[in-house]
Amino acid sequence: MLDSCEIRRKAGAVIQLAAYCCDAPWIALQSGIKNWQRSGSRGHLLLLEILAMKIRITLVAAISFCVSIARGDEAIFAWTYTTDLLPKGKWEFEQWMTARWEKEHGTYNVLDFREELEYGVTDNFQIALYLNHHYVNANDDVPVADPLHPKKRLRGVYETGGEDVHADHDPATPFDSYHFESVSFEAIYRLLSPYKDPIGLALYFEPAIGDQETELEWKVLLQKNWLEDRLVWALNVNYELEYEKEEGGEYERDGMFEWFTGLSYRFMRNWSGGLEFWNHHEFADATIHEHSAYFVGPTIHYGGERWWATLGFLHQLPIGSAFSQDNKEFAAHDGYIFGDEHEKYYVRLRIGFNF
């Protein structure tokens, strides 16, 4: 049972959540670090409460939506896209939650949140709007460069850093913050349907704009079905250009080439299970090949009449390769690739419902 103070506190958190959701797009357009909160502050604790409430509200809303909610382009994979799209005139709300953690050393925990609203413009053309935000907790996770030999690391010495740590943050101190990252727009056009053509084919484009980075992403989506469409294979080939804000306000350009593939089988009614694989290549300044990292893991999917959920896990395989001298020295460790880009473990939950 909750006492009156607890009820007031939770009610206050819900109001804060609603206010935050209304302000979110604004926050994304503001530069600087005003929405970063120091660890242990009242604001930080409130944000954690809001995040917890957000997860709860999403889960409960997903299962207790009692109006006529339809399932649309449900994601049977956690990472890999299929060519299934929403029918014309249909809407879908989707909540993504991704946890990723563990680097070479120290602490590195990130919780990525993404709210997505999709709309079927035609049966073969779908658009979507995303809000991207995350919670980051990092401490002593990246190797420190030797001041005398900047291309070499100081053995056994680490500082706080990583892609999600703010460029202006003091690397000698832990980083613990919630941050609104960006707003994304997505457009997918399907050229071939896996239900009518020998293979499904779709083209994907996604620009994202944030205060710390701007991204442009292109994907080619392929899908092939077998066994009365119960066995689904999908392949995504992606290229991404990323402009990331550096210390001093400069922007660094990075390129990414990656491919995801997944195989999923509907093993009983409503339930599918499968495996996903991800290979990521990073290019400094979009030209210098820095590394290749590999990930694999299981995915399970439930598709009901009113909603769907997908849970996926990825584990980095210790077969990664660093190509640039910088990545060989600072990112590669025991076959894994960490550095600014990757963690060892990833778990993603996606919940979608249509209206």
Place this chain on the structure above:
Amino acid sequence: MKSEFAFIALPISALVAPSTFAVQYLTVDQAQHAIFPGKSLTSVPVKLAPAQRKAIEQGSGVRVLRDDQQVWRVSGGGWFIVDEVVGKHEFITYAVGLNANGSVKQIEVMDYRETYGGEIRNENWRAQFVGKTSRSPLKLDRDIKNISGATLSCRHITDGVKRLLAFYEVALKRS
């Protein structure tokens, strides 16, 4: 702690619970009455031999999932068959009535559990199958129109009818 547990337990219980939203539009009796009103039907279940199964698959180009087929003989000629095809999440149960010459008299969707594509129950969509025989193409977007958002269901029912027409040729025509 209890409230925390409830937030976890609720979605998990919903995940593991069997589907409770299945809608049965027609029972077997109702489907029989809809397709063959006033006729008496006699159950004559068929179990396919491996050679028959192979012949059906070759004739229709559609895989046979089950050897047992629920069939009824109609007084005065004709057949009533209840069948299932794979839907997006669950099986779709439907009935096909065949005239004495093996052409489709009518189809009825008995169970449909997908939210999109309920239009396959509409008379206009089902009417496309009337008169089809084992020699008909029965291809989506060729002689059967697709329904937006329900391509999988449309294709599987179309394939199912094609398979049942081949089943008639192999297992019922000479009986």
